Amino acid sequence: MAKEEKKKNSKAQEETVEATETETKAEEATEEKEPTAEEKLTEELKKEKEKYMRLAAEYDNYRKRTxxxxxxxxxxxxxxxxxxxxxxxxxxxxxxxxxxxxxxxxxxxxxxxxxxxxxxxxxxKVEAFGEIGDEFDPNIHNAIAKIESDEVGENQISMIYQKGFKIGDKIIRHAMVQVANCD
Structure with a gap:
């Protein structure tokens, strides 16, 4: 009889061990299915880093292309x-x-x-400028000489040494002029 009890106990222990192993496997399977918050954040961070690296590479290519x-x-x-x-x-x-x-x-x-x-x-589309009689404008003319004259009005160009040139509003070269009656 002692042998039968030992067999029953041994079977009970085996069943308990099997049940425990089954529960452990079920818990592990559950844990594998549901990642922890840390794992979720790590995975999200990895994805964001990859996105950032792709964006940085695209920008670098854009810069080189332009x-x-x-x-x-x-x-x-x-x-x-x-x-x-x-x-x-x-x-x-x-x-x-x-x-x-x-x-x-x-x-x-x-x-x-x-x-x-x-x-x-x-x-x-290059325009020449600077004519005798034009009013002197320091933004577009370089005065390299000045004279006093009754024939020309105040602050007017009396001689052109070099014409100025521009494209639209962009000055390519300032006109070199002589200005009359300026202070």
Whole structure:
């Protein structure tokens, strides 16, 4: 009988151990299904870091791309300006070749070059400014001399040494002028 009781006790212990193991496995499965708050936050942080890294990479690529575009625009603008100057260089070369043989033709060639220059500036939307009689404006004129004169009004331009040039409101070169009757 003692043996039978031992067998019953042993079976009871085995059943208890099995039940405990089953409960433990069930708890582990439950724990695996529901991550802790810390694990949730860690996972969320990881996702946000990945998003941030992608955004930083996209911004860096955007910055590099726009820098390349700016360089391309500058090169295109320079090429456009040089393209407008080339016919004048050709005309100057021809005028210089003919200068000794035909002085009158040389002068006509210079006039042609000046007209080509004006046409090129118009195509580039470059405007010349600074005329005798204009009122002196220190924002667009450089006064390099002044005179007293009864023939010209006060603070007016009496002589142009170099014309000024602008594109829209942007001054490319200030006009070099002589100003009359200024204080």
């Amino acid at each position: 820098q390349q575009e700016k360089l391309g625009i500058y090169d295109d603008a320079t090429a456009k300006a040089v393209e407008q100057l080339l016919p004048m260089a050709d005309a100057l070369q021809m005028a210089l070749q003919n200068a000794k043989d035909a002085p009158q033709e040389f002068l006509k060639g210079l006039e042609l070059i000046q007209n080509q220059f004006k046409t090129s500036m118009d195509k580039l």
